[in-house]
Amino acid sequence: MKKNILITGGAGFIGSHVVRLFVNKYPGYKIVNLDALTYAGNLENLKDVEHAPNYFFEHVNILEPDMLLNVFEQHDITDVIHLAAESHVDRSILSPMDFIYTNIVGTVNLLNVAKSYWKENLNTHRFHHVSTDEVYGTLGDEGFFTEETAYAPNSPYSASKASSDHFVRAYGETFHIPYVITNCSNNYGPNHFPEKLIPLFINNIMHKKPLPVYGKGENTRDWLYVIDHARAIDLVFHEGRNGEHYNVGGFNEWKNIDLVKLLCKQMDEKLKREAGESEKLISYVKDRPGHDLRYAIDATKINKELGWKPSVTFEEGLSATIDWYLQNEAWLKHVTSGEYQNYYTEQYSNR
Ligand code: NAD
Ligand code: DAU
DSSP, X not given: OOOEEEEETTTSHHHHHHHHHHHHHOTTSEEEEEEOOOTXXXXXXXXXXXXXXXXXXXXXXXXXXXXXXXXXXXXXXXXXXXXXXXXXHHHHHHOHHHHIIIIIIIHHHHHHHHHHHOOSOGGGOEEEEEEEGGGGOOOOSSOOBOTTSOOOOOSHHHHHHHHHHHHXXXXXXXXXXXXXXXEEOEEESTTOOTTSHHHHXXXXXXXXXXXEEETTSOOEEEEEEHHHHHHHHHHHHHHSOXXXXXXXXXXXXXXXXHHHHHHHHHHXXXXXXXXXXXXXXXXXXXOOTTOOOBOOBOOHHHHHHHOOOOSSOHHHHHHHHHHHHHHTHHHHHHHHHTGGGGHHHHHHTTO
């Protein structure tokens, strides 16, 4: 069936991988990337698909409902995959309101527009909300987050994502919007903005700058290669059951300090530095307030129901990620200097 899919946040880290996968895999679909191009949105991430005949870009903020409705009408949007969000926990501690506006109000705007545009034959449509495992709060040394784990968010970021998940559910129950929600663990891979642990530390190691490990480095995260997350979104979007949550994770838990040491080791080898050189850059700094101790996903449901599992090991994925950053120094330079924000003007000013 022909679909006109609105992918929000498609210029960001995960969104750009989802857009690329859909544009290339489904030439019969129209893929509309809607993004406000905040500091985290970078159209340079999509240079390889920007001229594809089934790809369209709309520079729109999800806080503008009239503009959203225009996009629905102009492209006759049949489905939504919603990734646009403020995504960085540390920024949510500094500035919670930005997260409340974009993540909660923006999501409700999108739901309202979908509801009013998809008046009839609701069952032919789908709203796929991309969420996080952080809504479940934190784990102790044992156990896993399942789809039945109660929500207990601890940061303004995770509270805003939990709230948006609840609104998606409520619009499903009350207004019969067909929806699915995916709750994924920590992603890593190419095009990751260098404010998050892995790309920040790769950049700092490249430039021999300190590696600021929060607290004692004992917090644990479950890491998944971004392309495997995009594959999971593709599967759940097409085959997931309406009204269901699917947890997505890497079966790959790492204490931060062990991950940082592995990263240092791989980077020393690739940069032909002496063994142990980059580890000397580790600097323990004040902990993140409300720092969740451990995340670990039980991804049995998506595995059993849809046959999804990660396709790369962490060592392979991390090595490929480091190679990408070493080969794309210009991307990193543009992002850290802010130059990437000129790309939109240069690329689209004559269109
Ligand atoms: P990102 O910060 O890299 O990208 C977010 C994108 O959303 C950017 O392109 C930005 O310009 C756009 N955006 C922000 N505010 C907007 C607004 N008001 N209107 C329109 N566009 C706006 O984020 P990411 O890491 O790619 O995460 C994408 C989604 O996946 C988020 O919803 C996040 O909560 C979720 N998620 C992320 C991870 C992770 O590890 N990064 C894990 C699980 C779930
Ligand atoms: O679990 C999914 C979530 O993963 C997503 O929903 C978020 O959008 C994404 O940002 C990520 O959140 P985290 O807070 O886990 O990711 P971050 O890369 O910021 O931090 C990973 C761990 O590393 C965390 O325990 C904090 C620590 N850290 C982070 C930074 C940036 C440091 O020790 N030093 C740092 O400088």
